[in-house]
Amino acid sequence: MSDALASLDDLSYWYPGEIPALVDVNLELEPGLTVVVGPSGGGKSSLLRLFNGLIPHFHGGRIGGTATVFGHDVSRTATRVLARDVGFVFQDPERQVVYGSVEREVAFGLENLGIGRAAMVLRVGAALERLGLEGLRDRRVGTLSGGERQRVAIASVLAMAPRLIVLDEPTSELDASGEAAVLDGCLDLAAGGTAILIAEHRLERLVPVATSFVRLAGGRVDAPAGRPILVGPPARLRPPAARSASADQPAWSTDQLVVGPGGIPLVSCGGLSGQPGEVLALTGANGSGKTTLLRAIAGLLPPLSGSVDRLPGRTAYLPQDPGALLHRPSLLAEVLWTLERAATNRPGPARGQGELEAAGRAALAEFGLAELAERDPRDLSAGERQRGALAVILAGNPAIALLDEPTRGMDELARRSLARVLDRLRADGCSVVVATHDRDLVAEVADRVLVIADGRVTESEPPTVGPVLEAKAS
Numbered sequence: 001m002s003d004a005l006a007s008l009d010d011l012s013y014w015y016p017g018e019i020p021a022l023v024d025v026n027l028e029l030e031p032g033l034t035v036v037v038g039p040s041g042g043g044k045s046s047l048l049r050l051f052n053g054l055i056p057h058f059h060g061g062r063i064g065g066t067a068t069v070f071g072h073d074v075s076r077t078a079t080r081v082l083a084r085d086v087g088f089v090f091q092d093p094e095r096q097v098v099y100g101s102v103e104r105e106v107a108f109g110l111e112n113l114g115i116g117r118a119a120m121v122l123r124v125g126a127a128l129e130r131l132g133l134e135g136l137r138d139r140r141v142g143t144l145s146g147g148e149r150q151r152v153a154i155a156s157v158l159a160m161a162p163r164l165i166v167l168d169e170p171t172s173e174l175d176a177s178g179e180a181a182v183l184d185g186c187l188d189l190a191a192g193g194t195a196i197l198i199a200e201h202r203l204e205r206l207v208p209v210a211t212s213f214v215r216l217a218g219g220r221v222d223a224p225a226g227r228p229i230l231v232g233p234p235a236r237l238r239p240p241a242a243r244s245a246s247a248d249q250p251a252w253s254t255d256q257l258v259v260g261p262g263g264i265p266l267v268s269c270g271g272l273s274g275q276p277g278e279v280l281a282l283t284g285a286n287g288s289g290k291t292t293l294l295r296a297i298a299g300l301l302p303p304l305s306g307s308v309d310r311l312p313g314r315t316a317y318l319p320q321d322p323g324a325l326l327h328r329p330s331l332l333a334e335v336l337w338t339l340e341r342a343a344t345n346r347p348g349p350a351r352g353q354g355e356l357e358a359a360g361r362a363a364l365a366e367f368g369l370a371e372l373a374e375r376d377p378r379d380l381s382a383g384e385r386q387r388g389a390l391a392v393i394l395a396g397n398p399a400i401a402l403l404d405e406p407t408r409g410m411d412e413l414a415r416r417s418l419a420r421v422l423d424r425l426r427a428d429g430c431s432v433v434v435a436t437h438d439r440d441l442v443a444e445v446a447d448r449v450l451v452i453a454d455g456r457v458t459e460s461e462p463p464t465v466g467p468v469l470e471a472k473a474s
Helices: 044-050 054-058 102-113 117-130 146-159 176-191 290-298 331-344 353-366 382-394 412-427 439-445
Strands: 006-014 020-029 033-037 062-069 086-089 164-168 195-199 212-217 220-222 229-231 252-259 267-269 278-284 305-310 315-318 400-404 431-435 448-453 456-460 468-470
Touching (some): 006 044, 020 044, 033 044, 033 176, 044 054, 044 164, 054 062, 102 146, 117 176, 146 164, 146 176, 164 176, 252 290, 290 431, 353 382, 412 439, 431 439
Parallel strands (some): 164 195, 315 400, 400 431
Antiparallel strands (some): 006 020, 212 220, 229 468, 252 305
């Protein structure tokens, strides 16, 4: 008898008006830790959304074949019924936050299950402790970093103790300790009988411990999916820029800067600066203040004291949630909006619409999005939206580019495309600051590395480039 907890038989799915997102998928999900791998836009998120009924009940569209989860026919079972057995964490955890405080947010699912207060308090505490969040219990969710919010969303699901936990890119914004807490927690739960299904691009810690792998590309499952193997690390694009006492005027600089959300000091720095034609990496633990400092440099967060100076020219800013930038009916329309406004501030003859459109399509092509130019950003995968947001803000040669976790949701191919674009921006004289936990990206492109710890900013050497894991049969 099969030990399958869920099964998909000749399963195909179409979003409304779309080409198939999943094609003839046959899959049995068994106990243990199963990892879904594959390129961005390959269908991983769509596959995961089947298990709690978001597909087809929430997203609509058409479904063919059958999907069964814990004996329930997904097409005929309400999501509230499936949610009793299946816990789900989205790629964008900020989109599933309901309550303002961490404690209430983690308790929300338990309230819906009718758990008594005494048991609820114990289960909330246990979930927070498992993920190293005890110190955030009384915090407002809106004051947390992206990585902290990600762990809170996972804790909310762990507290409900479902039989199957589905995690979509759960470590995309986490520092090393946060990633270890999440993955160690998943392994403990899997050992205790909970099934774990994870879609992930960061595979180094998962490869040795996963029970099985599913590889999805073009909406189709490769069978069998081999255990991902090590391939050579990416070569560094160029050596770090030589620093000189006679450097040109910095693109941006700080003077006795103190910044923090809600009027509470979080980061203090004296004389930081970024040079034209330099890529600077900003690193540090979740909640250390990377986003806060980046927003202050961008002029989006007023200093509590001190100042930030920037040279004239456009400052491009990528927030952690790329969806906050994308509101127009197509990716091309988004890029053209940027280029048109950049052109109004540029000396010289005006660019014609044909020239602007060609430049817009070239900007999308740099990130492998040429074929998606006419697509609505809301219909793209999280990784595709991330690349789209980067193409949108980096079009038109900004003077300063400030990127917050730019590799979130990216596969290895997309990450290397980003590295090439950053090298071009450097050559064009742009001052780039990248806030990231991606050590390989830092090692590959950074001229200098700044580390935020205990509210202070210090300089560090770039790390060495690590191995790359690709989903190929071993």
